[in-house]
Amino acid sequence: MRASVSLLSVRSLTKRFGGFTAVNQVSFELMPGEILGLIGPNGSGKSTTFNVIAGLYPPSSGEVLLEGIPIAGLPPHEICRRGLARTFQIPRPFRKLGILENTVLAAYYGASQPVTRAQAERHALDALAMIGLPGHPDARVEGLGAAGLKKLEMARALSTRPRLLLADESLGGLDESEMAAAAEMLRRIRDEKAVTIIWVEHIMGVLMKVIDRCIVLDHGEVIAQGAPSSVTRDPRVVEVYLGRDAAQVQQQADAASGRQQPDAAGFERASEAASGRQRA
Numbered sequence: 001m002r003a004s005v006s007l008l009s010v011r012s013l014t015k016r017f018g019g020f021t022a023v024n025q026v027s028f029e030l031m032p033g034e035i036l037g038l039i040g041p042n043g044s045g046k047s048t049t050f051n052v053i054a055g056l057y058p059p060s061s062g063e064v065l066l067e068g069i070p071i072a073g074l075p076p077h078e079i080c081r082r083g084l085a086r087t088f089q090i091p092r093p094f095r096k097l098g099i100l101e102n103t104v105l106a107a108y109y110g111a112s113q114p115v116t117r118a119q120a121e122r123h124a125l126d127a128l129a130m131i132g133l134p135g136h137p138d139a140r141v142e143g144l145g146a147a148g149l150k151k152l153e154m155a156r157a158l159s160t161r162p163r164l165l166l167a168d169e170s171l172g173g174l175d176e177s178e179m180a181a182a183a184e185m186l187r188r189i190r191d192e193k194a195v196t197i198i199w200v201e202h203i204m205g206v207l208m209k210v211i212d213r214c215i216v217l218d219h220g221e222v223i224a225q226g227a228p229s230s231v232t233r234d235p236r237v238v239e240v241y242l243g244r245d246a247a248q249v250q251q252q253a254d255a256a257s258g259r260q261q262p263d264a265a266g267f268e269r270a271s272e273a274a275s276g277r278q279r280a
């Protein structure tokens, strides 16, 4: 595939639940090899966008193309078999099965062609090794903490051997060093497995270091997209995260200091605080 061909095209995607519009005319292109950040306040439509792209819900209107082929409305297993895997915000592994068995099941589920047990196990062991989870048949799911469960979620997605991975808030509940390791893991997945990634994450400080490009949703609509540094200076984005007053104060401060360069760090700190407030 030529690098200039979109891996994923999302065109005027809209998802309504009854009279409520959760995703409104969202459009973007994703190039092979990108890590795209999808951010926005709580309830802005990030997970719903993932759910529609991955086939959990049919769209109300709009198109989703994977390598130019329409996939919107196909069932999730069909979309997964075409090379699109996702992680869920809340991991729900089969707790009575071991780590390996959970991952083998995902490998069966996502395989584009029927696979033998040996092949599924090879895909699972490969994914577990990449993620750093034990591949021993006796390794249990019980006892995995938040970080372990997130890793298992990622290993299950990877064992389907995707070309595109939708990762939904994979850092929630992790400590600082676990977050840094998880972000580095996403970068390795892209670099070593040639997996293109869309990453939904509230922890901006970590996200911004890894992503190539960023899309910001608010009330289901794209309000900004571009390089992380420019998006975090966008007045609409600042306003959405911090409120109108903060946006004005920041603009005035910028004007007073004559600052040209984006100061993403301040935005990151404040957006995390805002996210924490909304979640509380």
Ligand SMILES: Nc1ncnc2c1ncn2[C@@H]1O[C@H](COP(=O)(O)OP(=O)(O)OP(=O)(O)O)[C@@H](O)[C@H]1O
Pocket (backbone or CB within 6 Å): 017, 022, 040, 041, 042, 043, 044, 045, 046, 047, 048, 049, 089
């Ligand atoms: N199945 C559903 N039925 C009705 N409303 C829904 C459904 N799924 C999501 N919504 C609503 O759609 C809006 C967007 O939700 P969504 O989960 O996509 O937000 P989000 O950006 O992922 O938020 P968060 O950061 O909290 O995970 C919310 O108002 C939510 O309540």
Ligand SMILES: [Mg+2]
Pocket (backbone or CB within 6 Å): 046, 047, 048, 089
């Ligand atoms: Mg969500």
